[in-house]
Amino acid sequence: MSTKIKINSQIFQDSNNIYYPKDESEVSDLIRELYKQDSPTEIIGNNSKSFIGNKTQSANTTSLSKISGIIDYRPEELYIKVKACTPINEIEQVLSENNQELAFEPIDFGYIKEGKSNKGTIAGYLSCNYAGSRRFKVGSVRDHVLGFKGVNGKGDIIKSGGTVVKNVTGYDLSKLIAGSFGTLVALTEIILKVLPKKDSSKTVIIYPSNFEQIYDFFNKLSSSSSEISGAVFVPEQSKDKDFVTKKNSVFKFNDLKSNISFIAFRVEGDKISIEEKINNLKKELKLSNSDISTLDVYQSEPFWKKVNNLEIFEKTEHNLIRMVIPPANGSKLCKHLENNHNYFVDWCGSLFWIEVNSKKEEKIKDLKKMAKDFGGYLTVIKTSSEYDYGEAIFTVDKVRLMISEKVKQSFDPKRILNPGKMYRGV
């Protein structure tokens, strides 16, 4: 770790010695100076997701939070260009006024961190690339980024992409930046694809009797022409009283029996087509009216917010794991998790949020092995206070690590930006 050095610039520093560059050129000046002095920096936005990833090995902290504001919003062109640390809330509000949205459904990590909403900034969101429940239908955050500007580890301002959907000019660096945890560039500008909001939504609840049936339903739902835009499974987990209490309080809706296992799937569109799709799906899943309950739009919308806020794991002090696997292996994983760990399943069977109530990291190691065997991966999103980082919080193999090191080198040869945030050496 390098020692703290004096930066010859006018860039504002607060009492904690955090740098607050006010624009792109100040970010560039600061990083250029840090590059010259071989002095790495942690990059933060509004600090809403900085708990995700390893602690960086750096002497300085740079906050991009002042690089904020909407630059250009063209509803008819379906894009919005913003400064990198524009709060998600601000973007969602202006889109909502035009009946548009970020279709990837940003997760609100504020609830697991501190029990209240804190969506943070778009730069933070892009750097993590964690999409919400609609992901399996509309793609991830990376699929909605059309372009960006930022400063690489040498202090050079670089850009990629643009405002148009179809663009194959040069390497698609927007994809590379998504999920890079601020280790390649300090973002200054982001162009996002936006989409129209659906008129309405309804959520259908099914109460399955066993794990095979859950995945049979998930498979039928994702194989239907009557498209759904969300499907979760929340298990009963009757042995853990605290979890049951939490589950009942989070999912307290008139038309939902939350004390037993349930699948919820969402249908969006205009009112007539919602009914048509639900009727089609009922036939395809061979469901009768007595097997199901339906959340109308007034229950459906808050239901999916609670899912995407991870409210069931609000303020968790345990390790929280995000595991993604191909859905065909989901029922095996559910069986393993049953009464071992609290969890729920999103993305129509692909995404598992698992709370690992254990001081020992052996269990995380076992789960990681399972994720790899199933053809997926896991990330420890939030660590308990006892976590000693003996087990890496990301999943990576040797070859990908070697290539990641090369890519890092090409953006940030002296490892100035968020060193060690993802992997040692990157």
Place this chain on the structure above:
Amino acid sequence: MSEIALPKIDSSILNRKSEIVKKLSKLTNIENVLSEADELRPYETDALSVYTQTPLAVVLPENTEEVSEILKYCHSENIKVVPRGAGTGLSGGALPLQDAILLGLGKFNKILEIDYENKCVVTQPGVTNLGITHAVQHKGFYYAPDPSSQLACSIGGNVAENSGGVHSLKYGTTTNNILGVQMVMMDGTICRFGGKSFDQEGYDLMGLICGSEGLLGVVTEVTVKILKTPEVVRAALIGFPSIKEGGDAASEIISSGIVPAGMEIMDKALIEATDNFSKAGYPRDAELLLIVELDGTESEVNELIKKVEVICKKNNCSSLKLSNSEKERLSFWAGRKAAFPACGAMAPDYYCMDGSIPRGKLAEALLEIKKLSEKYELPVANCFHAGDGNLHPLIMFDGNDKEQLRKTEEFGSEILKTCVRLGGVITGEHGVGIEKRELMCEMFNDNDIQQQLSIKKSLDEKNLLNPGKVYPILRKCAEEGRVHVHKNKDKFPDLPRF
């Protein structure tokens, strides 16, 4: 053949040809190595047939290990390698080099696994785009990206070019529809990015490879997402008395919250050309023709098509037809799909440009192109993927007239520069290749290009993989950037181009 600057030829490699061919013959079946002049001829060009080069040798490996061994050998001996899929690319990305091995993936032509439970297909890269859909359509599934050459283009080539199609606005391009790739790096390292699950964590190396035009690695396996075929697909064919009214209607459709599966615009010159050629029954009095395609459940599509009808009437459309059968829907597309050959029938040669612009700038772009057409005294016809902003002006000329050829090149270059000025880009779907290489500096400054080059260097330090493509080697913005078709002799005349 047109002249184009290519990397300096390494004469020591040319002198070692027989030794290199001998070694390659040990790394794969001897029949998979081609080195005689008549064997090499079919590989001299891709679909940008104005440029030809004879490769040192062609090698057609049969499996990933062979690709790895070949690349490892070339890496250690400093031999350049140009990868090639089906050779349908329109920007010269697979143009051979005289001192390079052409690595063809034609023998990678098998679908390895169809996994309905995980909604994906694992395939070798030489399988055609449409081959994937054909393999799953009996179960009601399909692969969404549909480049016009989908009958012949390979999925590996689609990954290299990040190919799109008419349905890109709603369904995305290749990068949004693949889950994983296996790739061999120039030094022979075999790597896997992604798999059957969504969003591999860490750097999105699959996203970097997709659209990298064969400069970073050779893809030997692709896992693609498959989607359920929509229940109903309907189209509307709408004529407008002016470009502005038609363009406004297209913009209003999008801003009203409709996401059409496809939306295409043709100008008057193209309406006439295609209607003469294919007898599609287009409204010949219209200045602009709009085709809007909607998919979904029955009531969803009917509801949306009603909204489209209202918007078009409000914008003074002069004619409006809605498809009432699959046959009728396909007939609406017949003319549009014949756009390129129709232009080929009108002039000895045509150049097809490929820029993207913001949708709302269509009228401005077409007006500018019209002015340029008058300035250069060359006719032009325009088609436009209005859903995603991809503009394809087709400039008609006579290639035997050197002055006309020069003027066409200038005209084309000015069109692409106009696209950039209007907030767009120099290539929407054909790729940069060698064709638009020198126009990269219209869009990117030195820092941007240096960053991309340093990624290239980090993964292919010796610059042996597909050198001379994508990035400017002249260091000036030359007058380039078009697809040239002489006497309608497209290398793939049977492929619809749109």
